[in-house]
Amino acid sequence: MTATSTKASPPATRRRRKNDPESVRADILAVATREFSEKGLSGARIDEIAEKTRASKRMIYYYFNDKETLYLHTLEAAYQKVRLQEAELDLDHLAPLEALSKLVRFTFCHHAKNPDFIRLVMIENIHHGRFIAQSALIQSLNAGVIDVLTNVYARGVEAGCFREGLDPRELHWLISALSFFNVSNQHTFSRIFDWHQAAPENQQKLEEHVTDMVLRYVRADETLS
Template sequence: MAKLPKNVRIGRNGRVGILKKVPRDLWEHPQYRDRSKVIERSTGAVNVTEGVKIACAMLQDLEQEFASARAELYAIEALHTHEEEALPDEHHEAEISPDGLSAAEGSKPPLPAPFNDSRPAPRRREAEATRRDILDAAMEEFAAKGLSGARVDAIAARTRTTKPMIYYHFGSKEKLYAAVMEEAYGGVRTKEQGLHLDALPTEEAMRRLVEVTFDHHAEHPEYVRLVTVENIEMGRHITGRKSLIERNAIAIETVQDLLRRGEAEGIFRTGINPWHLHFLISSFCFMRVSNRYSWRAVFDMDLWDEEDVPAQREMIVEAILRYVKP
């Protein structure tokens, strides 16, 4: 086998990857300060020729990453230097001008924008757009073929980026899948939070919550397929993800808040478990999407029949409202 290029290696799993030290002058950069000073990334490729090409591209991207980090460090150092030079001499009193400003205050130029300016740099905006593009494509691929059947090559083909950049942003297919799962759950939670239910009368708010849940499942069958796949995987890719747990806790809090309001107003009965109510709402909305084809095969009835959908939507709303009333 031909000698591998510098910083390219073959891992124990037979996949080609890169192994490169973080330059010493970047060790104090926030991105590398508390992390390993050796960067190890896999191309995902077993074929050496293909893997070397991907690895070389990854190394080029890494050099660009280092250059960007180095420029940011220079900006931080320049800011600190400027601030120190602007401090008045401790051994001399500052001259006060007629308008009340010291000579130092009146003459010094404005400070440069701080490092953590809220306006993203062009490269950062581009990286965010690339990540968004990858997530959208990956969601389609994983929803259609599951984790084991999906291929990173196919995901790359759906995007405006390359396979190396997918590994650069997410590290592995499994990590990309976990990010997609979090994105899928986040979609319905974001929609719920945008309803502003606290501004609606309680019963109307409950009705609206059920309607939006029904509509979201109907409009996003890929979400249902992804959740189904993850249950086949026994939830191992999302278990323990703190951000996912925290975000979905909002769903229970929303239901709990509506129940408390209804109880206080005397329009909902007491003692309803918010997890049970959330389960009741979600199960109906989920099953009519997940079981569409098996239902049609067994009962010769399409749950997505346009003429029947409005009746199904009203049925779950009515069922929930009757369940919560005294």
């Protein structure tokens, strides 16, 4: 009886997979994220992605047509993940300084915990942003974060705690740059200066420094210490 039930399991599993296309697509995208982030667009292979997923090579092509389309969907999924998490911060109900601090800390921690995202962005920069330029979804998602910052900044100016004349896009650049460097140059910086940058205590210090630098940049003169 046991042997019969064991043999019946794989077909049942396959049927469940066929009836759950979103799960199959998510599995493909998760593996593709690792492959593209480690090997780049040119180095990643559909054969290898198929071997590491629950899908066949034929199924990958069915869902994504070709490798470049899969790469673009991988980028979209990575940006969608971070932007959806930002939306859950619920910054509108926080005071401006607290809202900005929460956003900065989130960005720093997200990047630190998702090095694949950083590597994907670096790879897309090698391609001069060619694939991102093709994605209306990514354009929309990233416009959203500027809208969020614009709202937080405007409330801060109105409350008198933020100085006037700042561009929210430049503020986003500053937050991204400080958080991005922490991951993109972690290994070289650590080796050059013989400093274990990834150690939890050092990451905590850097998170505090980055948050403090951004808040000092936006604060009105009278609130500077």
